[in-house]
Amino acid sequence: MKINAGEIRVGMLLEYRNDLWQVLKTQHVKPGKGGAFAQVEMKSVNKNTKLNERFRSNETIEKASLEETNFTYSYEDQEKYYFMNPKTFEQTEIQKNLIGEKGKLLTENLGVTISFYNDNPISVDLPNQVTSKIETTDAALKGQTVSSSYKPAILENGLSIQVPPFIEAGDSVVIDTRNMEYIKKI
Known part of the structure; x- marks a missing residue:
């Protein structure tokens, strides 16, 4: 499916130069002189290489159908x-x-x-949220500022995340799989 360069979004998969590319960053630029363009940073799905490409606004690019x-x-x-x-x-x-x-x-x-x-x-x-159990965590320090005072914790699967001070070992927590952050205690 062909799309205009202005429709390119982060996370899209594009067919370009006989390869499959995932869009990492995109920026729409309209210089004072000349036509507008999209500056796109892409990563090859197959070869694991990166490419910075500039597409004019009137160009069309093939979006991969998945x-x-x-x-x-x-x-x-x-x-x-x-x-x-x-x-x-x-x-x-x-x-x-x-x-x-x-x-x-x-x-x-x-x-x-x-x-x-x-x-x-x-x-x-993965689903946006999954539940996991806290294996170990540091003790909360008294007197720390209330805002953004997170402490490190290790989940039962070995992953390390940051949790609020009231979370203890053995607690079940919900984790956001997109950014690997604590959401809430269950």
């Missing part, structure tokens, strides 16, 4: 995570490096959305 399918997380081994399609019971395996640190938030039967491009998995989207 097929999104819902899966549930099953299990993991040394190199891969395994997901099952709840409708067809087909299994899909995905390399751990594609998911990264967020893979530690996966729990059995957690519903995820996997995006496919030409039948190859491109990304795995």
